[in-house]
Amino acid sequence: MTRTARELLETTTRDLAPDPRSNPLVPRIARGEADPAVLAALALEQRRVIPADRTAFLHLAERSTARPETAAYFTALADGEALAAEHLEVFAAACGVDDARARAHEPLPGCQSYPAYVAWLALNAEPADTVLALTANFSAWGGYCATIAEALRTHYGFAEEACAFFDFFAEPAPALDEAATTAVRTALDAGDLDETRARDHARLLQTYEAQFWTALAEQAQ
Template sequence: MTRTAGEVLEAMTARLAPEPDANPLLPLVASGAAGLGTLAALAGEQRLVIAADLLSFRHLAGRAAAGEPTSAPFFEMLAEGEAVAAGRLGAFAEACGVDEQRAAAYAPLPGCQAYPSYVARLALGASPADVVLALSANFASWGGYCAVIAKSLRDHYAFTDEACGFFDFFAEPAPELEERARAAVQAGLDAGRIDEETAHGHGRLLQSYESMFWTTLARP
């Protein structure tokens, strides 16, 4: 029996669900044990991740428009979201004591920048429909992390709603993005362009690099 896009997305998300200890920074933030220096580093890394992912998603949208047009709206919305997130990140950085000069001088950690580097690699050569499937599975855990961080910043660090806005944005449900993902995956299935094992390989590396991101920041 042929599976629907929704079933394929659900199955891939289940296969790629992270281990409970994949994000060692999360319990530190959730308990208030993470220092402001660590949170400032998170802001610095996210600033660079957003800039890189914005370019990658725009490139994927362009590639998709040329050959897999049903996938293009998904990447266009991701690019729009990164632009919104960039506008919200500043308040979080300021709450962590990071001014413009400090932000500009920040030296990125290799373990944190592996994720956007791999997204850029996918943007250059992977099938857009496979990337939609892999990213959608990865975003499920990212949104949950952001929800916990947003609550914890309010509970333990007395951050304002504005300072938590970056994490609130990603924690919010995104039904339109999910609909665009289903349309892209369905079109890929109908055209025989989806290779689930290849997409799983992309997603496995994305999840591993994301875990590396959090593990790097959690180190003393």
């Protein structure tokens, strides 16, 4: 029996969900045990990730002009990254990050492997396959952000506005979910989506996501 677009998205997300115990850093943040310096490092690394991902999403939208539903999904992602960048600056400032500290920061390869692969997808992958891969990965990222947002308030004394970056990604996004479903449905109907290839992309994204947290945790030791 052929699966619907929603079933395919849900199944892929479930099958590729990381073990909650595999993240070496977020549980420490959740308990308030991570040094505040690691929060600053998180902000500094995200200052590179967010604009890089936005550029990649815009390029994917440009490559999807023949598929308006797919282009709309990537445009929505790019718009979201622009808003997230504004929230990120507030979080970074609350962590004590200023221009001098940002210039002195040496980015961690393990943290930047994720946006590097998103850029690879933007250049090389089929946009429809990338919709499925990204949507599967966003579930794990959103869960981590929800945990961090709560910890920032509970253990680190951050003001509401300084938590907005993580709140943004943690909150349900029904419009984006619907855009992803529509894009996947259209691709399935047209025969444009390769599930095996999309799962490979999603698996690599999850691996690079794990490397991001591992690299931060190792730096903090």
